[in-house]
Amino acid sequence: xxxxxxxxxxxxxxxxxxxxxxxxxxxxxxxxxxxxxxxxxxxxxxxxxxxxxxxxxxxxxxxxxxxxxxxxxxxxxxxxxxxxxxxxxxxxxxxxxxxxxxxxxxxxxxxxxxxxxxxxxxxxxxxxxxxxxxxxxxxxxxxxxxxxxxxxxxxxxxxxxxxxxxxxxxxxxxxxxxxxxxxxxxxxxxxxxxxxxxxxxxxxxxxxxxxxxxxxxxxxxxxxxxxxxxxxxxxxxxxxxxxxxxxxxxxxxxxxxxxx
Ligand SMILES: [Fe+2]
Numbered sequence: 001x002x003x004x005x006x007x008x009x010x011x012x013x014x015x016x017x018x019x020x021x022x023x024x025x026x027x028x029x030x031x032x033x034x035x036x037x038x039x040x041x042x043x044x045x046x047x048x049x050x051x052x053x054x055x056x057x058x059x060x061x062x063x064x065x066x067x068x069x070x071x072x073x074x075x076x077x078x079x080x081x082x083x084x085x086x087x088x089x090x091x092x093x094x095x096x097x098x099x100x101x102x103x104x105x106x107x108x109x110x111x112x113x114x115x116x117x118x119x120x121x122x123x124x125x126x127x128x129x130x131x132x133x134x135x136x137x138x139x140x141x142x143x144x145x146x147x148x149x150x151x152x153x154x155x156x157x158x159x160x161x162x163x164x165x166x167x168x169x170x171x172x173x174x175x176x177x178x179x180x181x182x183x184x185x186x187x188x189x190x191x192x193x194x195x196x197x198x199x200x201x202x203x204x205x206x207x208x209x210x211x212x213x214x215x216x217x218x219x220x221x222x223x224x225x226x227x228x229x230x231x232x233x234x235x236x237x238x239x240x241x242x243x244x245x246x247x248x249x250x251x252x253x254x255x256x257x258x259x260x
Pocket of ligand 1: 054056083084113115197198199239243
């Protein structure tokens with residue numbers, strides 16, 4: 001057994017603190033480094049759209065201006081926000097500013113996430129908070145140009161009502177849901193799903209992948225990326241912001257450019 005004298009202990013503690021700070025700095029820098037990810041879905045609508053998710057704001061360090069420019073450069077017809085718009089009520093003003101900026105060049109559709117619900121911002125209240133420039137979908141659907149867009153309230157907190165959301169819709173249907181666990185009941189019933197919530201784990205280790213996912217165990221496989229379940233495609237984004245702590249590792253934040 002190695003014993004350290006006081007000087008040795010202080011040296012070791014200092015080295016550990018420097019390593020943690022350096023690692024922490026790297027992880028914060030990664031959380032600031034937005035990437036553009038391109039994904040194709042087989043909806044057949046012939047449209048360009050962008051997905052953002054999990055903006056959170058007060059627990060995030062991405063640049064809103066950079067995100068808006070990235071989105072705008074894709075010339076999307078639609079921008080879909082798949083929830084966790086805010087972490088706290090105080091983030092509403094920044095969310096409204098960002099989404100209003102995006103609504104100047106695209107139609108914006110939003111579904112609430114678990115954090116929104118935890119702050120009392122289900123679809124109705126989130127709609128009031130964000131204003132009429134954007135459309136919040138809470139267990140409902142709208143017909144867009146060549147496809148139906150459905151959106152459920154947050155599945156993670158048990159507010160999703162898929163039957164109600166799909167009552168009016170006919171194929172092809174694109175479903176927005178915060179948590180990918182919606183695939184359990186949406187597979188085979190919609191053409192495609194866009195989800196967020198996982199943040200890709202936020203911290204991913206080589207070989208091990210995500211260290212922790214806020215999902216029931218049977219859905220852990222849906223941590224990030226494109227999946228095909230039966231005839232239903234699903235893309236799960238790493239998200240644009242960060243929750244709890246503004247750090248990421250091997251899991252940069254993203255804006256998703258979609259061909260639908
Ligand atoms: Fe989130």
